[in-house]
Structure formats: C-alpha cells, structure tokens
Amino acid sequence: DAKTTQPNSMESNEEEPVHLPCNHSTISGTDYIHWYRQLPSQGPEYVIHGLTSNVNNRMASLAIAEDRKSSTLILHRATLRDAAVYYCLGGSNYKLTFGKGTLLTVNP
C-alpha cells in the first residue's frame, strides 16, 4: 500500500485559507487520492478525492501535483467547525488505510 506523509499539526485563523499538504510518492498510476476528516468524537467523513486533475466541491478543493507524488487540500475560508484531523489516503482504491493525519487548529 502506498505510504502518505502529512504534517502532524497545522494552525490557521478563522476566515483565512488553509493549505494542507500530503506526500504520496509511491502511489500507483490508477490509485485515487482521497481526503477524509474526523471531527472530535465523531467518525471520519469524506471530503474530496481526485486522480490527476484538480477537483472542487462544496467543502474544499484538491490540487494534485503533475507527477502525482503530492497533493494539497485547500479550505478556502476556514471556520471553527473545520477544526479536525485531516487524513490523506493515497493507496488502494478499495482497501482504505489511514495514516496519522494532520490536526488542524482554527483560531477565532
């Protein structure tokens, strides 16, 4: 399974954009890059996924490097409700394995 590397923690201010990086240098050519987040005391929830092109949805944007060895999750305007652990999954499309993720703190 492809290994992903994320910073342990990041901090942001409310209403500012947040860029969460992920390295997945061993990802195969057909594996999608998935992002999930886990709010305190809850199960993980899906955020976004992509293969090669940048992707946008109502929650976030996903920017994928041209060589697919890294990606960045972009929260355009962080709110206090975005404080969570963000997980980048870069392995098998069906055997979903999680790393330690990035703890995002949002300051008011």
Next chain:
Amino acid sequence: NAGVTQTPKFRILKIGQSMTLQCAQDMNHNYMYWYRQDPGMGLKLIYYSVGAGITDKGEVPNGYNVSRSTTEDFPLRLELAAPSQTSVYFCASTQLTGSGTEAFFGQGTRLTVV
C-alpha cells in the same frame, strides 16, 4: 436512509469475555470495513469485505473475526477480550465505482476491556 449504524455505542467487557460489534448499512454498498482507533492515533484497518461471503484481513486482524452473510451486515467478533483491545471501533461502507470512492462511517463503538 440511516447510513451506517453501529451497535452498541458503549460497552465494558471483562478480560476473556466475548462479544459481537454490530454494523449495518442500508445503502446497498458492496464494500464494508472495520477499523479501530486508539487514543490520539489514526485508524487501523482490522478487516474488510468486498461483498457478501468475501472477507480479507487488514493491518491488525489478530484477536478478531468477521463474517459477511448479507450485503447489509458486517459483524465483528471478539472471542477472548484483552485490555489491548480497548479502543473505539468504526465501521464503514462504500460502493466502489471505478472513479474513486466516498466511504460512509458509523458513529463508533467505544469498547473498554477491564
């Protein structure tokens, strides 16, 4: 739709006891998963299933068993509970489409083994 439902929400077991964690989904998803999450850590995959009658080991399968007799249900069995199995357990399901996947998670079962 209820999504993914886990029962019970909380349970305390004594060492050596056994129990089954229930997981049910009403989305007709073919893939289902069991994870455990220890305090301050990420999720570890215990077992997963790609359809009724088919299961496979994840990263940490020792001490657990699963079965998948129907599309909807994916119970996780602990036969001889040990303190090391104290954790929060999450069940998830998804429908693999060939264009990535959005998995849905239950709210978790908090298990304490004493």
